[in-house]
Amino acid sequence: MRSITRSFLANSKENLKDNVHKIVSILNDLTEQRLIVQGTIFHGHLIKGGISSQKHIAVKLLIMYLKSRKKNEINHMLKEFDGFNVVVHNCLITANLEWGKLDEARRVFDEMPERNEVSWTAIVSGLLRYGRVGDAIAYFERNPFRSLFSWTAVISGLVQNGLSFKAMKVFLEMVQHGVMPNAVTYTSVIRACGELGDFNLGMCVLGLIVKVGFERNLSVSNSLITFNLRLNDTVSARTIFDRMQSKDVVSWTAILDMYVQMGELAEARRVFDEMPERNEISWSTMISRYSQSGDAEEAVNLFIRMVQQGFKPNKSCFASVVSALASLEASVMGRIVHGHILKIGMERDAFIGSSLVDMYCKCRSIKEGRVAFDSILEKNVVCWNSMVSGYSLNNQHEEAKELFGIIPQKDSISWNSLITGYLEYEKFDEVFEVFDDMLLSGERPSKSTFSSVLCACASLASLQRGKNSHGKAIKLGFHCDIFVDTALLDMYAKSGDVESAKKIFQRMPKRNEISWTAIIQGLAENGFAEEALAVFDEFERTMSIARNELLILAVLFACSHCGLVDKGLHYFNSMEKVYNIQPNDRHYTCVVDMLSRSGRLSEAEKFILDMPCEPEIQAWAALLSGCKTYRNERMAERVAEKISELAEKHPEGYLLLSNVYASAGRWLDVLHMRKQMKEKGLKKSGGCSWIEVRNQPHFFYSQDGSHNEFMEIYGVLELVRSEMLLT
Structure with missing residues (x-):
């Protein structure tokens, strides 16, 4: 651009006069690229050439200075005009709207001696852009130039403000006035139908689109894809996509997102690989899905490719890749990504910051996690929970408890962060203590809370505590939740109450592979191996759920404990051939x-x-x-x-x-x-046994005198021993 400008300025004064069109084109380019220094120099040459006051050139110079907010130059240019004409007023209205000076824009509009269609459309669309719906509609109703563009501006603005029903009323009014919609109008109307979730209304609009021949328009087709996806009609969305003669990155990204939302990762990847061009959204969609589905390595590989191809990751993308690195415990790569985040100044964002805290804590770098936590400008509850969880899962329970105490506003995840940490390190007394405090605080436990507490009960074989927790789960309405029911089943089985475990399993409205595995394992461990295999046979007959390695391990355990060797070998040999499961060392x-x-x-x-x-x-x-x-x-x-x-x-x-x-x-x-x-x-490690009395577990280790009543206990044991010797 600079070389073209210099070359053009080398021409004579006469050539400048003969090339107004080319001058206007250069000014447009200078304005678009915000090259205000070069633009000012170019203006000087135009003044020397005596043509800076030419109408079209003067307007373009004014627009250039307005875009760069050069107040002195703007005032100078306004003096160049012989009175304020409509074009100048329109430029001022547009500039003030872009600057957010709505009252000034309205003042300029209201004082205009005459207005044209551009004036009315600019003020209406500008006010709608800032959410001033009432003022915008008032101007629109006074508008004498109700052309297609002004109607479309109102419809689009209403949809963007979440007023889809009102937008449809304006659309019907527009059609009744005999104004035919264009592609932009239909795009907004289809979006409104999607927001309203009105299939019948959408079909009516589609009929109009087909009637006037807009169904092949790119933006309209993209809107129809989005509309069908909102209504979960993936077949129609794919049909529209396949019939499109031309597709852009928006079309491809919409279909990509469709397969991602459906959980069909392989198909989403095929679409992604076929995309002729990609944008930041399509890259972020795939990276996020791989991270969420557990394939952290592929998420990181895609992120590296994205950066290498010159795309700039957005906030969501950074959070996803940091989460993937946390799963891989890849601290070196994590620090590199953190460096990129620091360069663009995103480390203070709560969304990114909490992901960094989680990543460092999972990599056992607690100090760096705390630095990332302290860097977050406005901490939300997610940030606090990430740091508490990081301390808890790294056996720094005192620090976790201290930080937990100063959380401004706790939620169930805050409490779960403490409970999970204690459970991880088998500090079961603390699990129950925190759970009791949670109930006393009035915080409603989640299904995750009950799963953790029941797991602690199962580890201690504490049937009484387990029953108490079961009662609380029923009271809070969690007794029909598949995760809580599975934890209850496991707790009863490990506590030796097989009948209760079976009752829980039989009344479960839904079962997954974990539920089936828990009942089979529980029956086998309690000596009901043949019944465990009968349950597995029922699973084989009735369920289409994929078998997993833990389920087969439970079946092999049952076969081992009831002497069914040949049957066990059959199941083992079927793992790869039938179930497509690679046996591990435990199998x-x-x-x-x-x-x-x-x-x-x-x-x-x-x-x-x-x-x-x-x-x-x-x-x-x-x-x-x-x-x-x-x-x-x-x-x-x-x-x-x-x-x-x-x-x-x-x-x-x-x-x-x-x-x-x-x-x-x-x-x-x-x-x-x-x-x-x-x-x-x-x-x-010393042998350990325990007994539960009045909801309180008492632990006993070999040759241990730590119990506060050990003298009395050993006294009774000695008495029993003496009586045994006498008999």
């Missing part, structure tokens, strides 16, 4: 345990040796237990030797061998194992 260990329990020791040993992955030490332990049960000493020696080799990588192997030698009476080997454990600084 292999379960099969070894199943074979070992039934005495098929040679098969079990061969199975371990043929495993495609390194066997867990628990697999060898299961085989060793089988060797002990079936007195296969030669194999036991081989297995013990293997466990001894693995003990360097898996310290629990020393304890396992020590126990095996003790059960065989090989006390010298036991001493040798204990000596090695001591040299390596390994300690055997």
Whole structure:
């Protein structure tokens, strides 16, 4: 642009006079690119050439200065005009509306000696843009130039202000006045139908569109796609898209978003890969969906490609990729993305800031998480919850509790952040304490709260607390929630109340794979293995839910505990062929345990040796237990030797061998194992048992005197022991 301007100015005065059209074009370009310095220089040359006062040129110079808000130059240009004509007034009205000076724009309009269609349309659309609907309608009703453009300006403005019903009334009035809509009008009207969710009205408008031949117009077609998507008519939306002769990035992004909302990620990706051009919205849509669906790695890969291709991520995109990096615990890449956020000054935004807090805390970088938290300018409850959760899940419960205490306005997630942290580190007393405080505060627990509390009850096998929580869940209306019901089922099963677990399962209005897994596992663990397999057979017959690895693991566990080895092997061999599930080390260990329990020791040993992955030490332990049960000493020696080799990588192997030698009476080997454990600084965790009295659990450890009534307890135990010896 600068070189063109210089070249043009090199021409003579006579050429300038003969090229008004070219001068106007240059001024338009200078205004659009905001090159005010070059524009001022160009103006000087026009003054020298004696043509700066030419009507068209003077107007363009005024517009250039108005766009750059050059007050002195604007006043100078206004003096150039011989009186204020309509065009000058219209320029002033438009400029004041752009600057947000609505009262000044109205003053200029009201004082105009004469007005044209542009004047009326400018004031009406400008007021509507700022939400001044009443004033805009008042001007429109006085408008003597009710042309297509003015009608369309009112309809579009009303839709943008959320007044779709009123917009449709104006549209009907427009048609009754014999004014034929254009593509812009139809685009706004279709949007209004979508906002109203009125299918019949939309079909009527579609009939008009087809009648006048606008159905192939790009913007109209895009609006029809959006309309159908609002009404969840994805088939019609796709049909319109496929019939479009030309498509733009808006068309492609609408269909992309459709598949994303439907959860069809593979189809969304196919559309994304076929898009001839993409914008920030289409990139952000895919990155967000991959992040939400658990494919964090692909979300990050797409983000890298997006940046490499020169697109600027928006706030939503940054939040999604930071969330993906949190899932991957990729602190290095997280810091790089944080650097980009700092460059564009988004780190103070609550939405982005809370994502950064979450990312750093999941990467165990609590100090950096706190720095990100402190950087947020206006913290909302999400920011506070992210930091409390970060402290809790990193075992910094005191810091979490302190921060929780100063949250300006808590919600159920605030309380859940504390509860989840205590649950993660098996601090069950604190879980119940926080839950009780939550109830006393008047905060309504969520289904997530009940799931966590019931999980704590299940871990302690605290049936009484579990029943109390069950009562509260019923009172608050959560007893028919699939997640709460599954947690209740699991709690009753782990507390030994199988009948209650079965009743919960039978009355569940909806069941998912987790519910089925919980009942099968619960029945098997409580000695009802055959019933567990019967439940799985029912699942196979009645449910179309995809099988997952935990469900198959529960089935293998049941087969192992009721001696159905061949059936268990059948299910294991079906994992890849039938269920499309890759077995993991836990499935292999379960099969070894199943074979070992039934005495098929040679098969079990061969199975371990043929495993495609390194066997867990628990697999060898299961085989060793089988060797002990079936007195296969030669194999036991081989297995013990293997466990001894693995003990360097898996310290629990020393304890396992020590126990095996003790059960065989090989006390010298036991001493040798204990000596090695001591040299390596390994300690055997004490055995623990507990009893619940009046809702209060009491824990007892081997050779432990920490209980406040331990003297009385040991006294009673000694009395019982004495009476046993006498009898």
